Amino acid sequence: xxxxxxxxxxxxxxxxxxxxxxxxxxxxxxxxxxxxxxxxxxxxxxxxxxxxxxxxxxxxxxxxxxxxxxxxxxxxxxxxxxxxxxxxxxxxxxxxxxxxxxxxxxxxxxxxxxxxxxxxxxxxxxxxxxxxxxxxxxxxxxxxxxxxxxxxxxxxxxxxxxxxxxxxxxxxxx
Amino acid sequence: xxxxxxxxxxxxxxxxxxxxxxxxxxxxxxxxxxxxxxxxxxxxxxxxxxxxxxxxxxxxxxxxxxxxxxxxxxxxxxxxxxxxxxxxxxxxxxxxxxxxxxxxxxxxxxxxxxxxxxxxxxxxxxxxxxxxxxxxxxxxxxxxxxxxxxxxxxxxxxxxxxxxxxxxxxxxxx
DNA sequence: ACCTGAACACCGTTCAAGT
DNA sequence: ACCTGAACACCGTTCAAGT
Numbered sequence: 083x084x085x086x087x088x089x090x091x092x093x094x095x096x097x098x099x100x101x102x103x104x105x106x107x108x109x110x111x112x113x114x115x116x117x118x119x120x121x122x123x124x125x126x127x128x129x130x131x132x133x134x135x136x137x138x139x140x141x142x143x144x145x146x147x148x149x150x151x152x153x154x155x156x157x158x159x160x161x162x163x164x165x166x167x168x169x170x171x172x173x174x175x176x177x178x179x180x181x182x183x184x185x186x187x188x189x190x191x192x193x194x195x196x197x198x199x200x201x202x203x204x205x206x207x208x209x210x211x212x213x214x215x216x217x218x219x220x221x222x223x224x225x226x227x228x229x230x231x232x233x234x235x236x237x238x239x240x241x242x243x244x245x246x247x248x249x250x251x252x253x254x255x256x
Numbered sequence: 257x258x259x260x261x262x263x264x265x266x267x268x269x270x271x272x273x274x275x276x277x278x279x280x281x282x283x284x285x286x287x288x289x290x291x292x293x294x295x296x297x298x299x300x301x302x303x304x305x306x307x308x309x310x311x312x313x314x315x316x317x318x319x320x321x322x323x324x325x326x327x328x329x330x331x332x333x334x335x336x337x338x339x340x341x342x343x344x345x346x347x348x349x350x351x352x353x354x355x356x357x358x359x360x361x362x363x364x365x366x367x368x369x370x371x372x373x374x375x376x377x378x379x380x381x382x383x384x385x386x387x388x389x390x391x392x393x394x395x396x397x398x399x400x401x402x403x404x405x406x407x408x409x410x411x412x413x414x415x416x417x418x419x420x421x422x423x424x425x426x427x428x429x430x
Numbered sequence: 431a432c433c434t435g436a437a438c439a440c441c442g443t444t445c446a447a448g449t
Numbered sequence: 450a451c452c453t454g455a456a457c458a459c460c461g462t463t464c465a466a467g468t
Contacts, residue, residue, distance in 0.1 A: 262452070
């Protein structure tokens with residue numbers, strides 16, 4: 083006797099993203115998600131293989147959301163501030179995306195704009211090297227900030243600007 | 257009737273570090289630690305408040321081990337390669353230390369050598385800014401490497417060297 | 431064809447009882 | 450004074466039974 087589904091993969095991922103932000107990754111339990119979409123935990127396994135697969139779907143959805151929010155810019159400042167603003171609003175999503183929980187395909191696709199920027203700043207021969215320098219610095223900085231690693235005082239905003247300025251000039255100087 | 261302890265906090269932390277590296281943070285269960293030190297899980301609570309406190313002790317022990325392994329160097333290349341080599345040998349410890357699981361005191365103490373390097377490269381006025389640029393880049397790079405984020409081909413070793421070279425010249429140019 | 435309750439193996443944690 | 454078994458509340462996951 084066929085019955086229509088009472089939930090959907092979209093509703094599950096959407097509810098999961100909200101739970102992730104409000105309760106962190108440990109709070110993203112199958113039971114919490116099930117309750118949010120109005121179903122019992124075992125029913126989720128009709129739509130998703132297991133919790134790990136769900137976490138990957140959430141990470142990929144967050145990565146796509148990030149890509150849509152980043153300004154189409156040609157300068158490091160715009161990209162850096164865009165990423166930092168997105169991370170400040172969705173810290174748990176940021177952590178998930180940059181902790182390697184996403185799929186390799188989505189991670190590669192999301193990094194294309196940075197390679198373009200790397201080409202602009204570093205030149206054709208060092209496009210990838212420059213993109214990796216930029217990405218490592220900006221994701222490292224934001225991760226440290228979210229982890230509360232800046233304990234030695236000083237102006238964190240100024241340190242971010244300092245990084246943007248020094249990296250821009252370092253990459254332009256061929 | 258007093259009885260001597262059958263284990264110790266040192267044995268617990270030491271066993272925990274080995275379990276962390278071999279089975280990851282999810283594998284670091286109270287039961288696994290208890291078995292490793294020859295005791296039942298409830299006994300661990302005589303030595304540690306709860307699992308979170310144990311994880312913090314492990315992170316701090318790893319951070320101290322890292323500080324002891326870093327070369328006392330005045331150049332970025334030595335520091336960067338030293339950190340990367342340590343991370344390659346103890347990837348789970350590296351992740352734990354730089355994910356904010358450690359205590360703030362140990363994190364601050366461990367970052368002192370980088371501030372010294374920042375002063376050498378960036379000058380007195382920008383010692384902290386330079387230290388944060390360096391730390392953000394090198395930890396970001398290694399985190400990406402461990403997360404398998406370098407999927408676009410190219411030479412990762414060369415990208416690391418490129419970062420060292422560009423950062424060194426960017427910071428020296430006052 | 432999907433949803434459910436019941437069940438299983440695992441967690442972290444508490445606590446009265448043993449020595 | 451430390452260790453233990455038993456217990457509790459919680460996980461993820463499976464599966465036969467319902468509709």
